[in-house]
Amino acid sequence: MSTPAERLQQLFSPGEFASAIDEAAAQLKAHFEQVLSGQGPVQNWSHPLEKIERARQRLDEAPVDALPTLDRIRSLIEECLQNSQNLHHSHYIGHQVPGPLPLAGVFDAIGTITNQVMAVYEMGPWATAMERALIERLGGVIGLPKGEFAGLITSGGSIANLTALLTARNVVHGDSWKEGMAALTHPPVLLVQEDAHYCIARSAGILGMGTNQVIRIGLDDQRRMCPKALEAELASLSSRGIPVTAVVACACATPIGAFDPLDEIADLCERYGVWFHVDAAHGAAAAFSEKYRHLVQGLGRADSLICDAHKMMHVPALCAFVFYKQAKHRFAAFQQDAPYLFDPSAPGMADFDCGLMTMECTKRAASFGLWGVWSTYGPGVFADLVDATFGLAVEAWQLIESQVDFEAPYRPQCNILVYRYLPLGADISGANDMNREIRRRLIESGDFYVSQTTIGGVAYLRMTVINPLTTIETIAHLIEKIRQISQAVSASVSA
Ligand SMILES: Cc1ncc(COP(=O)(O)O)c(C=O)c1O
Incomplete structure (x- = not known):
């Protein structure tokens, strides 16, 4: 006792x-x-x-x-x-969530154990300093205009997109924060990459725009936003006087990792005077890599963009950045009175109080892990992670595509790859069920973790090569395992 x-x-x-x-x-x-x-x-x-x-x-x-x-x-x-x-298992090739760099976890634990929460600088002084320094350096790598941009860290890509689109709404539609959307003469629309993550449509719902106001822009044969289709839509809306809250491009889109042509989209947004937002939750880290930087050419021209460091920068969730090309927009999302927090005796200090810029009041200090690994290893570590994982995805595609009983229709643009088991003479109508059943059995066996998606009614297995220690032998082993499972499934159906 x-x-x-x-x-x-x-x-x-x-x-x-x-x-x-x-x-x-x-x-x-x-x-x-x-x-x-x-x-x-x-x-x-x-x-x-x-x-x-x-x-x-x-x-x-x-x-x-x-x-x-x-x-x-x-x-x-x-x-x-x-x-x-x-997540650190080399057979984990599923979602866009990495096994984080272990050292990032150590630094993260320091922030967690000492509970450096943020809303005001006073409560998390070092957390605020790390966050601000990271925003400056990451924004620089992305190519935002030096000395002009601002940003914040928030809890995940979904909230980051919501925050950026709320900013767009408040800036583009003057009084909407106070008056709501009803005050507008015509309901505004959001123009969105057809494969955009579901959080974008959710944002439209949450922001009071309505999901019916989301217009999906068509894709090319590699599932990238088609600038011609965007231009036609912008021209049509402009001639009808319909307001546009933002164009949302992807770098990259979730299903197959397609990167939109950002420079061309930025040109169109400038021409039509429309807010340009990029969901670069997964792909912004490509900016670190000499080999893959071209994928995000034009990202620094976005009015707002997001980057999930807990995806391709391999730090523990959640650590999501929102960037604004013009620093003045950082306070446009939320406008509130909180006299107990924001002290008028030191007005200059409010600029360091991130509670003014985020949905969260008590905000977890998400910068410890990223600041720790960046300061320890230097930014080259992020280039290495991108190069290794993007490179292996292409090798994996070549291997899968060369098998007679598999199909992998899209050469990966990054480390996301879709494929399916489709032996010659297979019953096409049963292929969706077969591939879904294969995935279920793979997961339950504990041998592999892979994800799945459906494109145009076709069910695919999907992999994100996110562990830099996964090898091409792992993929060869996966192919064999899928064949074994499919035989077991066929045997159980015919028994
Ligand atoms: C392109 C894209 N945007 C946004 C999100 C949502 O990010 P989060 O899971 O951090 O909320 C994801 C998640 O995978 C994504 O792939």
Whole structure:
């Protein structure tokens, strides 16, 4: 039995804390050694209800008034590692979420443990400083006009896009923050890359524009926005006097990783006087790479853009940047009174209070991981990550495309690749079901984690090559595994 005072003392004991960190470090080291070499499952699959039951049991068996032991902490850390998705596994080639650089996790943990929250500079002075420095340097790499741009970090690409589009709405449609959309004589529209992430249409819903006001601009044969189609739409809207909130281009779009021709779109936006937004959540990091920088040519001309550092910059989620080409737009999204936060005795300080620019009041300091790895390794680390993963995706495509029983219709523009199993003479109408079933069995087997998508009614398997330690042998192994599963599926259907 322990007393409440003893228990509270122990909660903050530096010695206990150091033992827990040592234990976590030892287990994470063993975990990395295993999964980075591709051993063990990508995920110990079990039904969600089983996992929930297990998590509930661990809660219920917590000691009521005894002091916890290191053994208990050890077994709880084991539980977390055993039941999670192993993003660092070389067979994890699924979504655009990386196994972060481990050192980024270490710096992130420092911010988490000391709880450097942000809304006002005073509460997170170093977090604010790191964020501002990162905005300057990343904006410079992206090619925003030196000394003119501004930005912020927020919780994820979806909120980043929402924030940028809210800014566009408030700037383009004068009084809309106060008066709402009803005050406009004609409902405005949003012109969007056809494959744009669903958060863009959600933003239109949230902003009171209505998802019906989202106009999808057609794509070329590589699923990039077609400038001719955009021009025709802009001309038609302009002749009818219909206001445009923004044109939203992608660098790149989620399904196959297609990069829109940003320079051409920027020219059109300038010609028609329209706000140009780029969702570069995934692809902005290409700006670090000499080899792939051409993909984001023109990104620095956007009025607003976003970049998820928790995608191709390999830092822990969530760390999403919003950039404005003109610094004056940084306060246009949110206009509010919060006298207890923003101190009129030091008006110049408000510029460092990010609460004025973000949806969040208490904002997690998301810059620790990125600032830590950038300051340790230099920006070349991001070029290496882009080069390795984009390069392997092309090799993977060549290998898959050369198989008679596979189809991979789009040469990858980055590290996202779609493909499907389609043996000669296969029943085309059953191919969608077959590929979906293959994915389900792959995941449940723990051998691979891949994602999926549907394009024009055709179901594809999808991979994001996001672990720089994945090799072409991994892809060859995946091809074999898919064949084995398809045989098992066919056998189970005919049995
Ligand atoms: C192009 C694009 N934009 C936005 C998002 C949403 O970002 P987040 O998941 O950080 O909210 C994604 C997610 O994959 C994406 O691919």
